[in-house]
Amino acid sequence: xxxxxxxxxxxxxxxxxxxxxxxxxxxxxxxxxxxxxxxxxxxxxxxxxxxxxxxxxxxxxxxxxxxxxxxxxxxxxxxxxxxxxxxxxxxxxxxxxxxxxxxxxxxxxxxxxxxxxxxxxxxxxxxxxxxxxxxxxxxxxxxxxxxxxxxxxxxxxxxxxxxxxxxxxxxxxxxxxxxxxxxxxxxxxxxxxxxxxxxxxxxxxxxxxxxxxxxxxxxxxxxxxxxxxxxxxxxxxxxxxxxxxxxxxxxxxxxxxxxxxxxxxxxxxxxxxxxxxxxxxxxxxxxxxxxxxxxxxxxxxxxxxxxxxxxxxxxxxxxxx
Numbered sequence: 001x002x003x004x005x006x007x008x009x010x011x012x013x014x015x016x017x018x019x020x021x022x023x024x025x026x027x028x029x030x031x032x033x034x035x036x037x038x039x040x041x042x043x044x045x046x047x048x049x050x051x052x053x054x055x056x057x058x059x060x061x062x063x064x065x066x067x068x069x070x071x072x073x074x075x076x077x078x079x080x081x082x083x084x085x086x087x088x089x090x091x092x093x094x095x096x097x098x099x100x101x102x103x104x105x106x107x108x109x110x111x112x113x114x115x116x117x118x119x120x121x122x123x124x125x126x127x128x129x130x131x132x133x134x135x136x137x138x139x140x141x142x143x144x145x146x147x148x149x150x151x152x153x154x155x156x157x158x159x160x161x162x163x164x165x166x167x168x169x170x171x172x173x174x175x176x177x178x179x180x181x182x183x184x185x186x187x188x189x190x191x192x193x194x195x196x197x198x199x200x201x202x203x204x205x206x207x208x209x210x211x212x213x214x215x216x217x218x219x220x221x222x223x224x225x226x227x228x229x230x231x232x233x234x235x236x237x238x239x240x241x242x243x244x245x246x247x248x249x250x251x252x253x254x255x256x257x258x259x260x261x262x263x264x265x266x267x268x269x270x271x272x273x274x275x276x277x278x279x280x281x282x283x284x285x286x287x288x289x290x291x292x293x294x295x296x297x298x299x300x301x302x303x304x305x306x307x308x309x310x311x312x313x314x315x316x317x318x319x320x321x
Contacts, residue, residue, distance in 0.1 A: 005290045008034040008068035008092070010059055010083060012042040015097065016074045020124075023282035024072070025050050029290040036062035059083065063090040070120075070293060073097060076165055077172040081106050084121060088113050093120040093293050095285075099177050100303075104311040111303045120292045122299050123306040127182060127252055128189050129288055130281040132260050135274065136239065136246055137190045144266055146243025148191065153183035153225030155252055157233045162206070166229060169207030175227045176202075176212050176313055182252045183214075183225040184312045186237060188305075193218045195312050202320040205230070214316055233257065243267050254281055 007024045009016050009032065024030045036056040037043035047053035056062045063071070063086060070093035073083050080100050087094045088110075100123040101107045114121040127133055140148055157179075159166060166173045188194065195216040203211040211228035237251040244266040254260040260276035292299040 002029060003294050005030045005093075005293050006033040006067055006069045007031065008036065008062045008065060008071050009046070010036055010062060010071055010073045010087075011075050012037045012039070012046040013074035013097075016072065017046055019282045020072055020074065020286070021046060021050065023280065023286045026280075026283055027286040027290060029294060030286055033067050034062055034065050059086075063087055063092060069093060070095065070289070072124075077102065077177055081110065084110055085113060088117050088119055088121055091117070091119070093289075095122055095124050095289055097124050098181050098306075099123070099310060099313070100306055101310055102172055102177070104307050104314050107303055107307040107310060111307070114303060120289065120299055121303060122289065122301055123303070124285065125181075125185050125301050125306070125309075126281045126285045127186055128301045128305075129284040130254060130260070130276070130279060131284075132248060132251075132254070132262055132274075132276050132279075133186055133189055135262060136186075136248060137192075139246060139264065140190055140239065143243075144264060145239065145241030145245055146267075148221045148239060148241045150221055150240045151187050151223040151225075152238045152240070153187070153223065153236065153251075154227070155179045155182055155235045156226070156228040156231035158231060159229045160205075167206065167208055167210075174208040174210075175229045176209050176316060178229070179252070180209075180212055180214075180227040180316065181309060181313060183223075183227065183237065185309050186248075186251055187218075187223055188308060188312070190239070191218065191221070193220070194308055195223075195315065198312070198315045198319045200316045200319040202317075203230075209317075209320075212316065212320070216312075254279065 032050045034054040035043040043055040071087040073096040197217040201213045202209045213226045237248045239246040247263040249261040250258045262274045265271045
């Protein structure tokens with residue numbers, strides 16, 4: 001019988017309903033065995049398509065469930081560190097939605113606890129599991145566009161709903177924590193470099209960063225990007241070298257925003273297109289997590305990588321101040 005990771009889902013948040021629960025259900029070595037929600041009926045509604053799933057009315061009961069090996073945490077931002085710690089102390093592996101912490105220093109404690117418990121703990125940066133980003137990283141490494149000189153990025157959507165948690169300063173909302181992490185993540189992942197200097201401007205709205213514009217220096221290249229919750233949806237990343245460029249058309253929400261397409265213009269002057277039509281980056285993420293749990297293989301996106309990303313977000317906030 002094939003070994004299986006038994007998953008518990010800590011809340012019935014939208015991302016769990018629409019993306020992660022289907023990904024776990026369809027993964028090669030994972031199964032949903034329990035869901036917890038503090039709102040009556042929500043766990044049961046989420047569990048309905050997935051067969052024999054135990055529904056808990058408290059998060060503590062989920063962590064105590066002996067039939068759960070790993071916990072997926074899609075809670076509001078303020079609860080991520082607390083419940084990641086609690087899950088690890090309960091002996092569960094953890095995949096937590098971004099941002100896993102609100103400051104880089106908080107991740108140090110999670111790394112220490114992960115090492116003490118010898119469990120897998122990680123932030124759910126699904127983009128690092130999509131083969132389009134492994135392809136971009138390979139193209140840059142082999143010099144397909146010569147020397148990388150500059151990166152440009154954008155990620156936006158329109159949401160001015162004051163009742164939405166993303167617009168709630170008391171719940172650590174804001175554009176940088178929700179979507180600003182992604183231009184940072186993919187640039188760091190594709191290049192293997194970390195920023196050396198940052199400047200930024202933030203448009204604040206009722207205490208949250210509604211729009212942020214960022215300029216950063218990396219070793220050998222620069223980047224500028226903007227993220228906004230007050231603009232029509234747009235996402236794009238461009239890597240510009242001295243001998244060509246790479247454009248990633250749907251860098252973050254592949255499928256949901258559009259087709260997974262990379263365009264490469266190299267020294268030949270011809271634009272070559274590569275497509276990834278069959279990839280569910282959430283399922284690939286779960287498959288990789290399951291493999292790490294079952295075999296002990298290193299996880300692709302470890303907490304150390306997440307700490308570097310949070311450090312960049314911290315620098316952006318500080319530069320704006």
